[in-house]
Amino acid sequence: xxxxxxxxxxxxxxxxxxxxxxxxxxxxxxxxxxxxxxxxxxxxxxxxxxxxxxxxxxxxxxxxxxxxxxxxxxxxxxxxxxxxxxxxxxxxxxxxxxxxxxxxxxxxxxxxxxxxxxxxxxxxxx
Amino acid sequence: xxxxxxxxxxxxxxxxxxxxxxxxxxxxxxxxxxxxxxxxxxxxxxxxxxxxxxxxxxxxxxxxxxxxxxxxxxxxxxxxxxxxxxxxxxxxxxxxxxxxxxxxxxxxxxxxxxxxxxxxxxxxxxxxxxxxxxxxxxxxxxxxxxxxxxxxxxxxxxxxxxxxxxxxxxxxxxxxxxxxxxxxxxxxxxxxxxxxxxxxxxxxxxxxxxxxxxxxxxxxxxxxxxxxxxxxxxxxxxxxxxxxxxxxxxxxxxxxxxxxxxxxx
Numbered sequence: 406x407x408x409x410x411x412x413x414x415x416x417x418x419x420x421x422x423x424x425x426x427x428x429x430x431x432x433x434x435x436x437x438x439x440x441x442x443x444x445x446x447x448x449x450x451x452x453x454x455x456x457x458x459x460x461x462x463x464x465x466x467x468x469x470x471x472x473x474x475x476x477x478x479x480x481x482x483x484x485x486x487x488x489x490x491x492x493x494x495x496x497x498x499x500x501x502x503x504x505x506x507x508x509x510x511x512x513x514x515x516x517x518x519x520x521x522x523x524x525x526x527x528x529x530x531x
Numbered sequence: 532x533x534x535x536x537x538x539x540x541x542x543x544x545x546x547x548x549x550x551x552x553x554x555x556x557x558x559x560x561x562x563x564x565x566x567x568x569x570x571x572x573x574x575x576x577x578x579x580x581x582x583x584x585x586x587x588x589x590x591x592x593x594x595x596x597x598x599x600x601x602x603x604x605x606x607x608x609x610x611x612x613x614x615x616x617x618x619x620x621x622x623x624x625x626x627x628x629x630x631x632x633x634x635x636x637x638x639x640x641x642x643x644x645x646x647x648x649x650x651x652x653x654x655x656x657x658x659x660x661x662x663x664x665x666x667x668x669x670x671x672x673x674x675x676x677x678x679x680x681x682x683x684x685x686x687x688x689x690x691x692x693x694x695x696x697x698x699x700x701x702x703x704x705x706x707x708x709x710x711x712x713x714x715x716x717x718x719x720x721x722x723x724x725x726x727x728x729x730x731x732x733x734x735x736x737x738x739x740x741x742x743x744x745x746x747x748x749x750x751x752x753x754x755x756x757x758x759x760x761x762x763x764x765x766x767x768x769x770x771x772x773x774x775x776x777x778x779x780x781x782x783x784x785x786x787x788x789x790x791x792x793x794x795x796x
Binding site: 418 | 556558560562563566679682703704709740741742743
């Protein structure tokens with residue numbers, strides 16, 4: 406449900422970037438979202454075209470890279486990949502671990518295009 | 532090649548007689564938080580509250596876990612000691628704000644309509660409706676929802692998550708994003724524990740620990756007052772921390788707000 410609000414935030418950031426770089430079309434928008442960010446990637450992908458309609462982003466492709474949940478044990482120092490609801494050290498089983506990755510929600514990169522005014526001869530338009 | 536006019540772009544790139552040259556596209560590295568705007572507003576809110584020396588507590592839970600009842604009891608317990616105000620997030624009604632006012636505290640209502648969470652801009656609008664002078668604690672009663680509110684920083688100093696005994700002790704396992712954010716877990720409606728039968732507070736605490744969250748767990752009944760004393764102690768201690776930070780930051784501009792185990796050792 407809050408994915409729509411997140412899309413609006415992404416859109417505002419991307420449009421500001423496009424303006425700064427004098428671009429008038431946006432290509433790929435790359436995001437990184439961890440399972441502990443509380444955002445469902447497929448809902449975000451469904452919601453984005455709704456907020457982007459009629460803007461420079463209306464043909465943008467959103468790509469989401471999923472981050473894995475990784476913790477580092479504060480007791481034995483081991484690093485493990487875990488499930489989002491079981492942040493335990495895979496080596497010693499301790500729950501006193503620090504989350505290294507898995508809660509990120511990042512706008513990684515944006516592909517911007519600028520329109521080149523380039524008229525073709527009338528015979529090119531069939 | 533564009534199938535409309537034969538120009539070197541693709542059909543989608545064809546805009547009003549102009550083509551977009553794919554080769555002039557550029558990749559901009561950003562690495563910004565998706566909620567950068569909200570986070571920025573939240574920091575601004577926190578600065579407002581810090582400048583006034585006010586502790587701000589974001590109260591989150593599912594609908595009906597007893598947030599308003601806990602606040603009513605808290606306002607009565609703190610009466611004469613600390614001055615409390617409440618920013619109320621409610622979908623449609625003013626009922627909760629009215630209950631808070633009847634209990635003796637100021638309340639500002641944010642009617643969220645269909646929105647499923649509060650964001651920092653809503654809280655900012657509300658805080659300017661409060662006279663911050665003379666306040667000690669501001670509670671933000673978030674929209675009842677265990678999913679969406681967890682993603683939005685509001686400018687609070689701590690998150691308190693309520694879990695009522697009627698909901699089941701495995702809620703932290705089901706909603707890890709929310710329960711990971713808790714600085715304190717309150718198990719509410721303790722007076723119903725026996726009637727419910729299968730809720731084990733220790734199991735709820737264990738599920739919280741499985742999220743690598745060392746937050747303390749308090750068992751409370753706002754109705755019969757059980758556990759209220761330790762909740763009030765927790766609040767008073769957090770408020771003292773806030774006050775110390777307030778004075779420290781007047782002397783050292785780089786003072787860091789202490790959290791969690793640094794406070795409740």
